[in-house]
Amino acid sequence: MKMPKMIESSGSRLSRRELIMLTALAVLVQLYFLFYQIGLPEFQRYAQAKQVNDARKVSVAKLKADYDNIEAFRAELEQALVALEAKKMELPAYIAQEETLLLIDGLAAGAGLTVGVIDYDSLEILQEGAYLSGIGGAARGGAKDAEEADPAEQAAGSTPQSSFLVADQRVSLSFTGSYEAMYAFIDSLEQSNRRVYAKSLALSSDDEGRLSGSLALSFLSHVDVLSIERFEMDLEAINGKNRPFEPYAGYLSTLGKEVIAPQPALRPDFTLYLNSYLDNAPKVIFSDSKTAAGQLPMDENRVANIKLTVSPSAGGFRYTATLGGSTLRSRAELSAENGEIIIEVIAQDRRGARDLVGATLDVENNSDLPVRIVVSRDDAQNPRFQLGSVAGSVSLE
Template structure:
């Protein structure tokens, strides 16, 4: 069969189109689908890579935030019990009663887990003059009063909604008798005790000029602790022989409660401010500063710096009153950053700042502070540095203004 040149040309075009169609349908399309999948995987990997790089870039900031958060948690839970142990609480209360000279019988309620109650003093409404409403209306205070009442109600409602934090609680009622001085001593010992003991209510009746009786309600709160905090509290230290071999015999108990838990040191603390320095390898921030005996730690600020941190603390005297403020490179106190600072009353004739340092852990441990103390008061500022590294100290102190004494121990 003879095929013309034109027919050969058309057949060639047809074959070329057929080959292109087959290639597109069975090769190109599949390759395009694979390419889309690979591109999607590439974008996913790039996104994960970017997230990882951001996390790595923020690692130091996150570690500092973690340390500060941990320090806050440790500080706020420090005075709470790790667990309610009724046996130990009996011993603690018995010791406090004996030390104060107050007689008391103790009754316990069952241990329960419930929201912590907020103690709110009742609002006292005073009788007002009938003309006050007209005066308020004239002064334009009527609407403000309504708004204030509304805000107060909303605030109380919000408090009830937010008060959902639960603790392990033990409620104790003490029927006491003794002198007024003994009662004051017992209350003071509760307020100054190493653990938080709440006195929600107390009733007192006079038996004579020198004798009082009454009922005092106490609350003990416990929360779980982190990093084995207060692990020593869980160790039972009374290992004597308890009770009697024959329960109702006339003999005395053979040594029950002959030993007690070691008492906390009663050395008087005259520090006005405290500062703690740690190595970068510590789980706590490298610098912590705040007012001494601040159980709420509201005055504490932190910094986590692998190198030298600049810290400034200043004292001003205005009209016979003493003010303080301090700052690091990242935070300051008071939070409003007022020019004068926060007013305080020194615990002694001098202003005392105690710095608790520690030896350097390794050669790469370079953390420390350059402390600048500004004293614009008539008092001396005593800076006491304890346990600093002898060969490479963490603390360097400069001063400005009046007398600043530095003592290393």
């Protein structure tokens, strides 16, 4: 018996074309997965790294160019610092009333002018831009008394564009002296390293030709309200200052048998002032103390070389003094009190190793009068004054 032949169904088979399409679809799915899960993140990291690398190359190129010009930059910086220090000396960041008192007193003593009452009229704070453009009147919000004016308060309502202001301190003083002394004093003020201007002058003279009058001055400073300085003055310790009615170190309850007579006040013919390098007045001042013929100033932090030549005259002496390229001569024949020529030296204590101010005095005495040099004050550890070469009768005390 023959078995019937089974008929195979062709419905469950994939055709060749369908198999190829399924294989291609599987490959595309794998490629999609590889690209978005592995390839794309790696490409993004590569792009970021390339961008950072390009930026670093630009920075390195700029740094190399700057390094090649570093010497030029240093030279420009040094020039800018020197110019800045000069401007700070001309228009300081802050000038206190105590400092103006010392400046006026020192220059008046050097010129031989007697200053009476010093009055601080007002302190005006002006916007820097308004002051420089010459329209300060519109920026002035009213002057205050010098004791009440506060730069920080006056700057509170200013615009935030700049914290720098110009302070105009008005000072008036009365004086007596000769015309030469007055001229030398005003000239010293306007030639000082601070911005000081003589605004007005009133004069009168007596029958002997001696002048008296009043002078109005203007002290300018550049105020930074974000960093306002304060004046500090070094004072020497004085025994018994705190408790004047109680015994102190060195106090004597009874006097000894010998009572020392008071010494007469020294009346020098010449005065040599040696200030510290921090003072705003000239560092070295050599002046004719009696006739107020003028002075020889030097405003540098170094040792000055001064030469004084004394010549004989029928009724006394004449002199010639030189300091650097400046010369000071007697305008008339001078007489010496007590038969001697006195030079007084007044020097401040040094303010540290950077304080190099000093003076070497050479004296050539061709007259019959002895020259006596009296050092009233000097630094005990490192004296500022030195006596150089001498000729003739010269003594040092």
